[in-house]
Amino acid sequence: MDRLRREGAPYALATVVRTVSVTAAKAGAKAVIAPDGTMLAGWIGGGCARGAVLKAAREALADGQPRLISVQPEDLLAEQGVAAGDERQGVRYARSMCPSKGTMDVFVEPVLPRPRLVVLGASPVAVALADLGPRLGFDLTVCALPEDQPVFASADERIEGYALPVESPAARYVVVATQGRGDLVALKAALAVEAEHVAFVGSRKKAEALSQKLQGDGIGLNQIGRMKAPAGLDLGAITPEEIALSVLAEIIVLRRKGQRDTPELAKIP
Structure with a gap:
């Protein structure tokens, strides 16, 4: 992150803020993501949440706005009356395909060069x-x-x-x-x-x-x-x-x- 800041390069910082049940990554896990969606450093778990988080990082860097992503099993989404891609009260929902049925909430923050x-x-x-x-x-x-x-x-x-x-x-x-x-x-x-x-x-x-x-x-x-x-x-x-x-x-x-x-x-x- 220090190197990217010195170079004036934009990046997104993804932070796991909450987990429920069994998940590979736990609260506090972080990853640094480039504008093209490449994960440059860190770790936020496996493929269950990775796709949704990388997509959110690309979008956050495009418009400069942070995102809160909640990755949940399909049955839990249905119980709440939401579908993958829906956004309610500042939370965007994504579907997890992992058999562990865990839930992971990830805050994605764009870090842009100062004007x-x-x-x-x-x-x-x-x-x-x-x-x-x-x-x-x-x-x-x-x-x-x-x-x-x-x-x-x-x-x-x-x-x-x-x-x-x-x-x-x-x-x-x-x-x-x-x-x-x-x-x-x-x-x-x-x-x-x-x-x-x-x-x-x-x-x-x-x-x-x-x-x-x-x-x-x-x-x-x-x-x-x-x-x-x-x-x-x-x-x-x-x-x-x-x-x-x-x-x-x-x-x-x-x-x-x-x-x-x-x-x-x-x-x-």
Whole structure:
């Protein structure tokens, strides 16, 4: 688990939380499961529960939601008026074919990489983003010129210049906060990588001028259209710290979309 966390790789942790009658695994048994359903480590018993748990692990990693699986013999399911695949009060039922007739309840928890905030630039807004982002649960990557690197000593990852890796195992939110120092180069780098969100800290007029330059350099309109400018929600922000707060508020809306019933936030573009 420590190795997977260091690598930024997602996995599911399955824990046996209750057993009734005869079962191979007992409460407390654990297994680490990869997104493709491969059991990487640990043990939760034999084939009686394995298929249902591996399926639940794949689904949990796909939608980020935990599952409680109750694997029971068919006669016990019938007594409760449920069938394999049914879900009631947060419990999903599965059928056990084992002759021992035991019952096993397994909690399956997805462990996903922390979202990553990628800040390009060393402006006051960039510094404020680097300070606030980790406190809101983001791992931090900072891309800045060599002379600006000491400002970001506490970042999880520091990159000299703007050469971002194309792919990332975690959800990545990129903010260009160069504010006049390398805007075009930073935007090209930000738009060239996979990201959930790409935002530009600057006025709408400046963003439009940069968009024209990007088109002149051969960047397609679809790619340029990924850029959100100006960055952030309209909070009336003035100071760098307030602007950073507005940018992160917008990212949180995007990150949490669909996770809670928040109709007012859902209206925010």
